[in-house]
Each structure stands twice: as C-alpha cells, then as structure tokens.
Amino acid sequence: MAAVLVSHQRPGMDVLEFVLNARDIAPSIPILVGVGTGDTSVDEAIVAVGRAVLLKDCEGPDRLAAEVEQVLAGARAHLTARPPKPEGGAGSK
Numbered sequence: 001m002a003a004v005l006v007s008h009q010r011p012g013m014d015v016l017e018f019v020l021n022a023r024d025i026a027p028s029i030p031i032l033v034g035v036g037t038g039d040t041s042v043d044e045a046i047v048a049v050g051r052a053v054l055l056k057d058c059e060g061p062d063r064l065a066a067e068v069e070q071v072l073a074g075a076r077a078h079l080t081a082r083p084p085k086p087e088g089g090a091g092s093k
Helices: 015-025 040-048 061-081
Strands: 004-007 031-034 052-055
Touching: 004 015, 015 031, 015 040, 040 052, 052 061
Parallel strands: 004 031, 031 052
Antiparallel strands: none
C-alpha cells in the first residue's frame, strides 16, 4: 500500500495545490498532511478533496504510527470494496 506524507510547513510549497495535483495524478493513493496548515478553510479544502487526511498533533511516534496505520487500513478497505472493472474498455469490440 502506498501513501503520500507531506508536511504543511514545507517552505515555498502550497500544500493544498500539492494535494490537488497529487489527487489528479493518483486518485486512489491516500495523502496524509502533517498536523494541518493552521488555516481552517485550507484544512477543510484539503479534507474535501477526498482521500486526504490531516494528521492530528500526535504525542509521539507510536501515536503517529497508529494514526497512519488507521488511514492505510481505510484505504485498503476502499480498494477492496471497489467493483471490478469491466473487461474490454473504451474502443474494444
């Protein structure tokens, strides 16, 4: 299972723009944003993108690991619940 972990504190980067671009490239991969941006409207927009999660201010590495595992478990459940793609595809006869 793959995931993207990004810090909102990365200098010179708009984290919302990053999340939107990552979602366009790989919509099924969960995106975890460290702590949140501090701007409620940006945080809400990130969550609204779908499959993006704001990690809470964790109390240490064990708590962070548990939170990341919870997000990944949800992503795995989402992937296994999707119906199979039909055989063929656009343009097939």
